Amino acid sequence: MIRVVLPPHLRTLADIDGEIDLELNGKVTQRSLLDAVESKYPMLRGTIRDHVTQTRRPMIRFFACGEDLSHESPDAPLPHAIANGAEPFLVIGAIAGG
C-alpha cells in the first residue's frame, strides 16, 4: 500500500479526507504514483503536473522521507519506505504567500 498526502485545496477538489491509499504494480516512481493518483481522481489532472508535458507545476513540491525529491527524475525509483507504505509521499504547495 502506497500512501499519498495532497495539499488541502486538492483534497477538497477531489473530495478526499486524509491520505490516498494506492496499490501499484511494477516500479514505484513519481510518474507511476502520480499516474495512479490522476487515474483514481481525474479532476486532479493538470493540478500537480502540466496537462500536456506532464512536468511538475512550478509551485508544487514532492517530499518523501525528509527529502525534497522535486528535482529527481520522474522515472527514478522512490525510496523503499514510500513503496512499502512506511512513509507517505507528500505533494506540497510551495510557500509563496497568498
Place this chain on the structure above:
Amino acid sequence: MNNVRVLVGTRKGAFILTSDGARKRWKVSGPHFAGWEIYHMKGSPVDPDRIYASQTSGWFGQIIQRSDDGGKTWNTPGSNPEELQSADGTPQAESNKFVYDSSPETGKPITTHQWYDGTQHPWEFKRVWHLEPSLNDPDHVYAGVEDAAIFESKDGGKSWHELAGLRGSDTGPKWQPGAGGMCLHTILLDPQNPQRMFIAISAAGAFRTDDGGKNWKPINHGLHSQYIPDTGAEVGHCVHRIAMHPSRPDTLFMQKHWDVMRSDDAGGSWQEVSGDLPSDFGFPIDVHAHEPETIYVVPIKSDSEHYPPSGRLRVYRSRTGGNDWEALTKGLPQRNCYVNVLRDAMSVDSLEPCGVYFGTTGGQVYASADAGDTWKPIVRDLPAVLSVEVQSLP
C-alpha cells in the same frame, strides 16, 4: 422576473447573493471554492441554473467548475468515470485542459507575442478570465484566456478547443501584456447574428469575427493610445472592457486604459465620448437593461493610482450614450475611499427598474435597485472582488 442572483468571484472564493425582486434583503452563500481565485462565473441565458465558473490558482492551475442547480452544487465536468472515456477506460478529464491549437487541420502555429521589454515571448496558458455561455445552448460556452486566446466547449465544459484564427492572425506578434497580463477578458455575442462575436484583449485591442470564430479582424480604428509609438496603430491598445445592448448590437461602448469610446458600426470606427468625466481612466462599462443609450462607468484617478478621484466612489451615468455624464453618489462612500472596481465587476439585471451592481477590491458589493440613483452595499467585507454577474430569474 421575481428574483435576482448575483454571482461574485473574488480572490479567495465565490459568493452567491440572492434576493427577491424588491432587492432589499439578500442572502449570502459562500465561500464556494474557498481559497481559490474565482476570476468569473456566468449563467446560461437559456438555462439559468447552468452556471460556469473559472477557478484558478498559481499553485494548482486552472479548474472549470459547473453547476446545474443554480450554484447549490458544483462539479468538474468530464471527471466522472462514465464521461469521456479514453482507450484504457479512464476518464479523460479534459475540463481543465486548455491547449493552444497547432494542429494542421484547424490550428495555427504558436508564434510569439510582444513582451514587456520589447522582445518576443512564447504563448503560455495561465488562466481563464471570462466565460461566456452561448445564447441558445447551455452546453456551448466560450472562454477568454491569458495568454490571450479564445476557446470554446460544446459539451458543457468537458473539453475545450481553441478558435485559433484569433491568436494566429497576422497581428499576434504585436500583442503585448497589460499590467494584469495578456488577457482576453471580454466576449460579446451578437444576438441578431450568430456568426458575429466581439472580443477584447489587454493590450491588443478589440477584434470581431463574422464567421463564427474562424477569422478575426482588429476593430480599433479611432482609438488613440499614448503608450504605443504609433498612437493610432491597428493593434496594441489596452482595451479594458466593451459593452453592448442586445437590441443594438452594432453599437458598442468601450472603457479603454484611458478614454471612454463608442462605435455605431460594429467596431468599424470609434469616437471618444469621455465628455465631462472627472477621469476617463477606468475598468468596467455597462449598459442599462432597458435604455440602450444609458451607460455606466466608474472613473478611476489614473493608470498608476487605481482608486476613485478625490477618494469619492462615484458611478457615472450617461443617458445620452456618452459625453454628458452625471455622478451617482447616494449611498456610496464620498470620503477616504481608495478601492478599485475591476473590468468584469459590474453588471445589470433586467428587472424594472433596472438594477446595477458592482464589486470593489475592498470586498464590497454595491447594488442599486433604481438604475443607479441610490446604492446600498449587499455585503461589505468579502475578499477583493474580481467579477460580478447578475441573473434575473423567474
